[in-house]
Amino acid sequence: MNPFELKGKVALVTGASYGIGYAIATAYAKVGATIVFNDINQELVDKGLAAYKADGIVAHGYVADVTNEEQINAVVAQIEKEVGVIDILVNNAGIIKRIPMHEMTAKEFRQVIDIDLNGPFIVAKAVLPSMMKQRSGKIINICSMMSELGRETVAAYAAAKGGLKMLTRNIASEYGEYNIQCNGLGPGYIATPQTAPLREEGHPFNSFIIAKTPAARWGTPDDLMGPAVFLASAASDFVNGHVLYVDGGILAYIGKQPK
Numbered sequence: 360m361n362p363f364e365l366k367g368k369v370a371l372v373t374g375a376s377y378g379i380g381y382a383i384a385t386a387y388a389k390v391g392a393t394i395v396f397n398d399i400n401q402e403l404v405d406k407g408l409a410a411y412k413a414d415g416i417v418a419h420g421y422v423a424d425v426t427n428e429e430q431i432n433a434v435v436a437q438i439e440k441e442v443g444v445i446d447i448l449v450n451n452a453g454i455i456k457r458i459p460m461h462e463m464t465a466k467e468f469r470q471v472i473d474i475d476l477n478g479p480f481i482v483a484k485a486v487l488p489s490m491m492k493q494r495s496g497k498i499i500n501i502c503s504m505m506s507e508l509g510r511e512t513v514a515a516y517a518a519a520k521g522g523l524k525m526l527t528r529n530i531a532s533e534y535g536e537y538n539i540q541c542n543g544l545g546p547g548y549i550a551t552p553q554t555a556p557l558r559e560e561g562h563p564f565n566s567f568i569i570a571k572t573p574a575a576r577w578g579t580p581d582d583l584m585g586p587a588v589f590l591a592s593a594a595s596d597f598v599n600g601h602v603l604y605v606d607g608g609i610l611a612y613i614g615k616q617p618k
Contacts, residue, residue, distance in 0.1 A: 362594040366391030369443045370591065371435075373397055373425055373482055374452030376407030378551045379501065382580030383449055383587040385414060390588055392447065394418040395438050397425070399452075425452045425478030428485075435485040444489045447497045447591045449544075450479035450523075455553065460514040468515040475519035476526065483530060483541075491537045497591045500527045502543035502602050507610060524602055531600030540599045542590045547606025549578040571614045574607030 365387055372384040375396035384394045394416060398404045404420040411418035419442050423434040438445060453475045456467055479500050490496030505517040506524040523543065530541035548568045550558060557564045558577065569575055586605050589595050604610055 363588055363592045364390055365447070365588070365592060368392045368446040368591075369395060369438070370447035370449065371395045371397070371438065371445045371486070372449040372451055373478070376403040377410065378553065379546060379549060379580050379583060380449065380451035381407065381410065382584055383451065384411075384418065385416065386584035386588050387447070387591060388416045388418075390592075392591075393442060395421070395442055395445070397421045397423040397434060399424055425482055426473045428481050431481050431485050439489060444493060445486045446495065447499070448482060448486050449499045449501065449587070450482055451501045452478055453501065455513065455516045457512040459512055463514065471515035472519050475516065476522045479523060480526060487534065487539070490539050491534065494538045496537075496539040498530060498539065498541040499587065499590050500541070500543045502527070502545040504545065504547055504604070504606060504609060506543070506545055506602060527602065528600040535599050540595060542595065542598060542600065543602035544583065544587055544590060545602045545604040545606065546583055547572065547578050547604065547609050549580060549583070551580065571612065572607040572609050573612050576607065578605065578607055
């Protein structure tokens with residue numbers, strides 16, 4: 360038996376029309392999972408469905424806002440009816456607003472918290488009853504370097520991702536007796552559309568990240584595929600409440616000495 364196989368499993372990856380979520384869902388499909396994803400509007404869902412089809416993957420896409428509890432409850436019920444009980448949940452949907460804290464409005468702060476922290480709570484809450492009933496399940500929260508570190512202009516994001524780390528530990532604590540494992544996946548600095556402005560030629564943050572990373576490069580969505588499969592598979596059945604950082608070594612490294 361291959362402990363990394365996901366054949367017969369239904370995986371819901373939120374916000375997986377592109378980027379990190381898409382890479383994770385693609386990895387799951389390659390090891391046998393049935394892929395379900397949602398996004399905020401039909402245009403993004405259609406974009407995702409077209410991309411999966413081009414890659415030879417049959418995926419099921421739904422429109423739902425992760426911050427809307429009624430929508431999420433309805434979509435989870437619809438998925439269970441049309442596809443099957445969700446065995447794997449990846450809380451991937453998220454946003455970032457790079458604004459100095461003293462310039463950020465409370466409304467902007469709340470929006471980031473709502474999507475990045477309340478959203479995972481709402482979706483996990485929706486899938487937990489069926490996981491408890493079948494006494495198995497995997498919940499993977501996409502955490503961040505900002506679950507551990509602070510940085511200028513990301514007060515709301517860091518607060519949300521730090522909270523998500525603790526939500527991960529609490530879900531593990533509360534539902535481990537049902538054979539449900541909840542872990543975090545903490546990407547380092549990954550080359551995605553979200554980080555594109557920071558990777559522009561000549562941007563000082565680009566050279567800073569390369570100097571701060573022992574691997575001396577930005578990560579790619581593909582770097583997250585293996586760790587995501589591990590956390591979703593039987594290989595991690597006794598791993599619970601852990602955040603697996605896929606960061607090229609940033610958290611282990613003080614950085615290069617300036618010349």
